[in-house]
Amino acid sequence: MAVNVVLIVVFAGLITIALGLDAASVNNVGIYGGHDISIEQAPFMASLRLNGTDHYCGASVIHERFILTAAHCILPDRKYTVQVGTTYANDGGQVYDVEKIMKHEMYNYTTHDYDICLIKLKTNLTFSAKVNKIDLADRSVRLKQNIQVEVTGWGATSADGDISNNLQQVTIPIISTFSCCLKYLKVRHAITSRMFCAGEQGKDSCQGDSGGPLTLNNVQVGVTSFGSGCGKLPGVYTKISAMLPWINDNIKKNL
Numbered sequence: 001m002a003v004n005v006v007l008i009v010v011f012a013g014l015i016t017i018a019l020g021l022d023a024a025s026v027n028n029v030g031i032y033g034g035h036d037i038s039i040e041q042a043p044f045m046a047s048l049r050l051n052g053t054d055h056y057c058g059a060s061v062i063h064e065r066f067i068l069t070a071a072h073c074i075l076p077d078r079k080y081t082v083q084v085g086t087t088y089a090n091d092g093g094q095v096y097d098v099e100k101i102m103k104h105e106m107y108n109y110t111t112h113d114y115d116i117c118l119i120k121l122k123t124n125l126t127f128s129a130k131v132n133k134i135d136l137a138d139r140s141v142r143l144k145q146n147i148q149v150e151v152t153g154w155g156a157t158s159a160d161g162d163i164s165n166n167l168q169q170v171t172i173p174i175i176s177t178f179s180c181c182l183k184y185l186k187v188r189h190a191i192t193s194r195m196f197c198a199g200e201q202g203k204d205s206c207q208g209d210s211g212g213p214l215t216l217n218n219v220q221v222g223v224t225s226f227g228s229g230c231g232k233l234p235g236v237y238t239k240i241s242a243m244l245p246w247i248n249d250n251i252k253k254n255l
Contacts, residue, residue, distance in 0.1 A: 035168065037152070039085060039087045043061075043130050044062075045059075045061075046059040047093075057210045060212065060223075068136075070116065070225055071115050072112060073210055081095050084125060089154040091165075101118075102120070104243070111192070134218065135219045139244075141221060150215050151169065155210075175197040176197075193242065198234060198235055199234040199235045211223060221241070222239060
């Protein structure tokens with residue numbers, strides 16, 4: 001019992017220390033250590049296109065009219081489109097215009113807390129074998145340490161590489177919050193209750209996968225948020241179950 005109390009006190013102290021520190025600059029987070037897949041294996045996958053041209057961030061189809069991504073992917077005074085239905089970042093699929101962008105009101109650019117964003121399309125998606133929505137995790141889904149989850153995207157396959165043209169996927173383990181907090185103290189970044197961590201040495205998300213989905217048994221449990229180096233520290237993900245009320249409320253308000 002005494003050991004448990006000490007661990008709890010130490011954990012609480014680490015959280016307090018982390019929250020009191022200034023957040024360090026962290027890398028935008030691609031699939032590192034993964035493999036090629038086809039869009040039919042992940043028909044929920046979408047590409048957020050900056051200024052209507054190149055792949056900029058990952059995203060997921062969660063409704064025939066709504067796309068989910070990370071708030072930090074949205075820059076002011078820029079035009080975005082959404083591409084779906086293709087295995088390739090630079091070829092094929094269908095491109096949809098954006099009607100409205102809804103970043104979480106409490107999103108913090110410095111800490112990346114509440115790093116989530118809804119995008120409403122101007123027209124409905126047509127679902128098919130290559131385009132379909134993914135279910136979102138509620139609080140009944142438990143993200144326990146070492147559970148294997150999957151990250152999907154077109155991001156860089158190495159820390160200094162370009163984005164992958166072929167859709168990639170990698171399987172990685174959930175990392176305990178305690179362990180992740182310890183690791184991120186090194187770069188002075190807090191891990192809040194709206195975040196969780198996943199990844200291992202040599203397998204991670206990397207540049208270009210921000211905003212993309214992290215899934216467990218074909219249910220989206222996270223949105224790729226940030227990391228510090230590809231495969232060096234665990235990737236950090238926005239926790240879907242914590243954001244689900246906000247997501248559902250904003251879909252209802254904007255249908």
